[in-house]
Amino acid sequence: MGIRFVLMVNKQGQTRLAQYYEYLNLEERRALEGEIVRKCLARNEQQCSFVEHRNYKVVYRRYASLFFLVGVDNEENELAILEFIHLLVETMDRHFGNVCELDIMFHLEKAHFMLEEMVMNGCIVETSKSNILAPIQLMDKA
C-alpha cells in the first residue's frame, strides 16, 4: 500500500478534500492535517516537494490557490507521486474545466468519485483520463 492519504487544501490551510486509506480517528486526522499543512505551506517554490512527517512522506504540489498533498510510505517512488498529482489535476481540469477550489467544494462527491476511479486502497487503479472520467460522464449526461 503506497498512498496513505490524499488531501486538497487551500492557501489558508483549510481542508477541501480528504481521503484516507488507513484508519485514523478524528483527533489524529485533525492534528495530522494541521501539522502537515503548516509544514508544507511554509515552504517556498525552490524547495523540494517532499516533506517528511512522522512516518509519512508527504509529496505536495501547488496549483494556483490549491495545494494537493499525498502522504505515502517509505517504499513509494516520490517522483511518480508527483506525476500522479499532476494527472489528478489534469483529470479534474478535463471534467470541471480549469478546476478551482469551489468546484471541489460544491462537487465534493464528484471529486471523490474521480479519486475513487484513480486510487483504491492506496494503489493507483487507472492512469488514462478518459477511462477515469467515462463512468462519471456517463452519469452526467442528462
Place this chain on the structure above:
Amino acid sequence: MEIKDSALVWHHHDADPDFGSCQSKELLSHLENVLANEPAGVTKGLVAEKVLSMMVNNGKAPDFVMCIGDDRSDEDMFESILSTVSSSSLSALPEIFACTVGQKPSKAKYYLDDTADVVRLLRGLANASNPKPRQTAHFQLDLVELSRSFKTDPIMNPFSSGTRLRDMIRAIRACKTAAEERAVVRKECASIRAAISENDQDYRHRNLAKLMFIHMLGYPTHFGQMECLKLIASPGFPEKRIGYLGLMLLLDERQEVLMLVTNSIKQDLNHTNQYIVGLALCALGNICSAEMARDLAPEVERLLQFRDPNIRKKAALCTIRIIKKVPDLAENFINPAAALLKEKHHGVLLTGVQLCTDMSKVSNEALEYFKKKSIDGLVKVLKDLANSSYTPEYDVSGITDPFLHIRLLKLLRVLGQGDADASDTMNDILAQVATKTESNKNAGNAILYECVATIMSIEDNGGLRVLAINILGRFLSSRDNNIRYVALNMLMKAISLDSQAVQRHRVTILECVKDSDASIRKRALELVYLLVNENNVKSLTKELVDYLEVSDEEFKGDLTAKICSIVEKFSPEKIWYIDQMLKVLSEAGNYVKDDVWHALIVVITNAPNLHGYTVRSLYKAVQTSGEQETLVRVAVWCIGEYGELLVSNTGVLDVEDPMTVTEADAVDVVETAIGRHSSDLTTRAMCLIALLKLSSRFPSCSKRINDIVRHLKGSLVLELQQRAIEFNSIIEKHEKIRSALVERMPVLDEATFSGRKAGSMPAAVSTPQGAPPKIPNGVAKPTSAPLVDLLDLSSDDIPAPGSSGGDFLQDLLGVDVSPASSQGTNHTQKSGTDALLDLLSIGTPPAQSSSSTLDMLSPSQDNKSSVDVLGTLASPSLSAQSSSPVGSSSMMDLLDGFGTSPSLPETNGPTYPAIVAFESSSLKVTFNFSKEPGSPQTTLIEAQFLNKSPNIYSNFVFQAAVPKFLQLHLEPASSNTLPASSNGSITQKLRVSNSQHGKKSLVMRVRINYKVNDKDVLEEGQISNFPRGL
C-alpha cells in the same frame, strides 16, 4: 380508445436523472439490436394524432387542445398535434396550447417552471371551465402522469424542509470565525440527526452528502454510518453510490458495522449491473476486514475474470487487500493473478502487476511461481512499453505510461532479489531503461529512479551497478531539489551494497547537509551518519561541528543528536571524544539531550589522566558560552569534582595553553551559574553540590561559599531550600566530617550505565533492574555471548553485565522475558532473532525479506531505521571497551559484523570455545569447533544433541540453512533416535566454508524434527553466537 395488444414500458421517472439516462441509453442500444427488423414506432405523437382524427371522424372536433409533458417522448406529441390540426380540414381551427415543463429547447410554444405550476394551472382551468365540463379526457391522461412525477428529486423540491447541500456549503464558507462554523455545523448535524431518527427516506441521500462535507471539516459524523448501510441496501444506483462513498469515508473501526455491510456487498458483487459491481469492489478494496475477506474471496476471484476490464482492474486491487488481511488465501489467487500479466489493457496490467508484487511479498509459493512463469513475459511487456510509439491516452511528456513502467520495475525488483537467473533475464531491459530514458522531465526521472532501485536490489551485475551509481551521481548534482532529494534517499539504500561508491560523493553529500531546504538537510544528515566509519570520523565530525555554528535553530536538535551519536560510536580516543562533545555543548548545549551529557560525565570520570585537561577546557568554554545550559551543568559538575586540578594546573597536556585560574575564579563560575535567571532547577541543584565540594577543597573561599549557600536558604523552590539549609549546616557545624562527606565521586561504571541507558530506550517495556531469568533458547544467548566475550573471555559463567546486555536487547525488541509466557513470546522472540540475522548479514541480500521483521520492531522504536538499531546495539559494547582491554578487539569485530570496514581479529586463538547453539525446554544442542590446518575458511563443527525430556525421540532429523556467503555440508548423523533424560546423545558433523572469512561471522538457522510419543515436533532456531573469526 383502443385496447393495447402488447406493450413494454420502461418507467424511469422515479430514477435518478443521471443514472436513469445512462441506463436508458444502454437499454436503447440493446433494443435497437433486438428490434432492428421489427415494426416499431408507437409514440405519443401517433396516439395523439389518432385521438384527434377519431374525434374529428366522430363529428366532435376539438376547439381547445392542450398538452403538457416534460420529457422527450412528449416532443413527438407536440409536433404531431401541430401538424395534424393545421393539415386537417377543420371548419374552425382549435386553439392549441403545447406546453413543456421546465425551460429547455422544445417544440412546445409554452412552458411552465415545475410541476407545482402545472397543478396550479390545471386547478385554475378546472375552476374556469366548471360550468360546462367537456373534453377532459386529454387532461386526465396527463394528470395521472403528472401526479406520479410529483415526487421527484427532493433536492429540487421547493416544498422540502431543511437546507440544500449548496446552501449549507455557502453558509459554512461565509463563516468568519471557527465558532461561527461550529454553530452552523451543529445546527446541520442536529437536523440530520432528527431526519435519521424519523427515518426520513427522501433526504437520506442529501443528508449523507452533507455529512461527508462535515466529516471533511473534521467534525464527528459517526451517527451517519447506519444511514450509509441503508443507502447501500437500497436498489438504486445513485443511493448505492453515495452510500458506499459514505461508508468508506465515515467508517470507523467498528466491526459490527462492517459485519452488517458484508451481505450487501456480496449481493452487489453479484449484481447484473457492472457499475454496481464496480462500486462494491471499490468499497471492499478499501475497507475489507479479515472476516469479509474470507467471506467474499470467491466472488472477487470470479470477478478477476469478468468480461469488462474496468471490473478486472478493481478486482485485482481488491485481491491485494484480501491477501494482506488473510495471507492463506493467496494461493487461490496465484493463477488468476498471473493471467492478468498477459493483459493489454493498461489499467488491468497496472493493477495486475501491483497484485503480483504484493502477493510475492505475502506468499513464497507465489513468488516462486512468478519467478518461474512470468519473468520473460514481464520483461517483454516492459520492453514493448519502453519502445512503444506515441500513445496519446497514456502519454506523459513523451513517455508512455510512466506509472506502468514503475510498477513493472518494482515487480522485477521483487522477483530478481536473491535470484541470479531471474536477475540475468532482466539485465538487458534494465540496461536499456537506464540508458534510453529521457531525463529532462519528471516522468523520465521517476522511471530512472525506480530502475536504479531495481538494479541495486537484484543480484550483482557489475556493469549495471556502475550505471546506476552514475545515474545517482548525476541526480545528486542536479539543480532540481526534488531530484537531489531522491538521490540522497537512494544513496542511503546503496550504501549497504557499495559503500565505496557512496563515499566518493561524500563532499557533495556534506554540502547537502548545509542546504537551505529542511527535507534535503534531513536526508543528507542521515546519509552522512551512515557514511561515518573509523577512518573518516574525524574529518566528518569536524565538518558537522563547524556547520553547527551556522545552522538553523530548528535543525540544531537533529544535528547535535547525530553528532553526539557519531562521536560516541566511533571515537578513536577519549580526548577526542571529550573535545568534540565540548564543542557541541558550547555551540548547541541547549539542544543536547540529558542522556548525552550524562554519558559524557561517565566518560570523564573514567579517564583519570584527562581530568585536569577536561576541567580546564570546560572552564574556558563556559566563559564564552555560559548560556548553554548543558555545558554549564557539565562544567559545574567537573569544577566541583576536580576544582583543585583547575587551580593547580596538574597533568597539563602538550596541547594545552598555559593558564592561571585562582580558587576565586572557579567559585565565580559556579556563582554566576546559580544566579543566572535561565538556569533551571537541575543546574542550580548541581551548583549547590559543587559549592559544597569546593568549600572543602578551597578553604580560602569557604566563607564566601557559605554566604552564597546561606543566601539560597530563602529559595522558594523546596529542593533548593532544603539543600541550602543542609549544606549550610554541614559547612558551619560539621567541619570535621565535611571533607570526608564531599570526597570525589567514585568512578562511574560505564558498562552499567550504558546498559541501563540502552535498556531504557524503548518506552514499551521496562525490565525491572533485578534481571529476570534468561530463556536459554538461542535468543538471549547470541546477544549476550559477544558481551560475555568482551568482558571476560576466560570465564564460563555469565557475569552480570553480560546478562544485562541480554536484557537490554530483549528490551530493544520489546519482548518481556518472563519464563511463564514462553509459549506466547516464542514467536516474537523468533522474529527478533530474524531481525538480528538480517542485521548481521547486512551487505548481502538476506535470504528472506527483512522488511516484515523490521516492521515488527518499528512500533516500539518509533520507526527508526535498522541502522539506528545497529547504533544502539553497538554503543554498549563500545563503552564496555575501556573497562576490559581484552575485549576491545572483539568489540571491533562486533562492529565489523554490522557492516563497517573489515579488520582481522587479532587476539583470537587457534582454538574456539564450544557453544550451546540451541536450547529449549526439551532439547540442547552443543557445537564444538575445529579447523582444518591450511584452510582457515573452513570450519568443522561437531554438533551434539541432548534430550532433556523423559521421553525418547525417534525419527530425529537435524537441518540447517546458511546465508549465501556460507557453504554448508552436513554429514550423516550418528543415529536418529535420541535417548531420554540426557542418557546419551546424537552427534553429527557439519562442514562450513565462509567465503567472507574475516569479514563476516557464521550464522545459521536450524530446524529439528522428531517424533515423541508418536507426535511430530518441530523446533527452530537461529544461531548467531558463533565465536568470532570462524
